[in-house]
Amino acid sequence: MDDTVLKTMAAPGEDPKRDTGATGKPLGGESGGCEPLRHAFAMRFASSPQGARLARRLAVRRLEEWGHPPASDTSCTVALLVAELAANAVRHGRVPERDFGLRLAFEARTRVIRIEVSDACPDRPPTSPQAPAPDAESGRGLLLVDILATRWGVTLRDFVGKTVWAEVAADSGQVP
Numbered sequence: 001m002d003d004t005v006l007k008t009m010a011a012p013g014e015d016p017k018r019d020t021g022a023t024g025k026p027l028g029g030e031s032g033g034c035e036p037l038r039h040a041f042a043m044r045f046a047s048s049p050q051g052a053r054l055a056r057r058l059a060v061r062r063l064e065e066w067g068h069p070p071a072s073d074t075s076c077t078v079a080l081l082v083a084e085l086a087a088n089a090v091r092h093g094r095v096p097e098r099d100f101g102l103r104l105a106f107e108a109r110t111r112v113i114r115i116e117v118s119d120a121c122p123d124r125p126p127t128s129p130q131a132p133a134p135d136a137e138s139g140r141g142l143l144l145v146d147i148l149a150t151r152w153g154v155t156l157r158d159f160v161g162k163t164v165w166a167e168v169a170a171d172s173g174q175v176p
Contacts, residue, residue: 039066042103045086047094047119052086055102059115066106074171077148078104078113081166084141085117088164093119095161111170112150120161124154 041062045051059082060070068074082102089100098120105114129142145152149166156162 038108039106040104042101044099044101047090047098047100049087049090051100052083052090055086055100055117056083059102059104062104063113068170072171074113074168077168078115081115081145081148081168082117084145085115085164085166088125088141089117089119092123092125093121093161095120098161106170111172112167113170114165114167116163116165118157118161118163122156122161124156124162125164 039062041058043055043058045055056079060075060079063072063075063078064070068078070076070079082104086100086102093100100120101116101118103114103116103118105116106112107114125142129146131140131143145166148168150169152164152166154162154164
């Protein structure tokens, strides 16, 4: 993932309801009045519990803009996945003086939402999470990810750190 493009606000004269990529062009093509094929959101957050909470809140808000209300199954699932992956980035992937990144992408044609959380620590989480002891107070997060996500994984980043990603099938909410 290229961390240089973290656009979250529209430039003057740009339609704020249409997300754009590095070129400033709408993602999903140039077809004037047609529905965009892809929506995207990316932002960096302080590597703290407050940053993780803000990431979850903004993910829910963005999904609402994409036609998935906060009470929908899709929004609730994405909120849980973002909360878990962001909490892991803060707790296990924190590197002093480094933030973590959240990227959401919604592909309208396939109805898949991809969640990516990037941190600066290169340590990979286990790809097959093990069930913790029944009386353990932690260790269930990746089990939730494994159950809720259609698929998930870890990708090492080119320069530093890793990206933990998860994909979910979206319900049939309205596409803006």
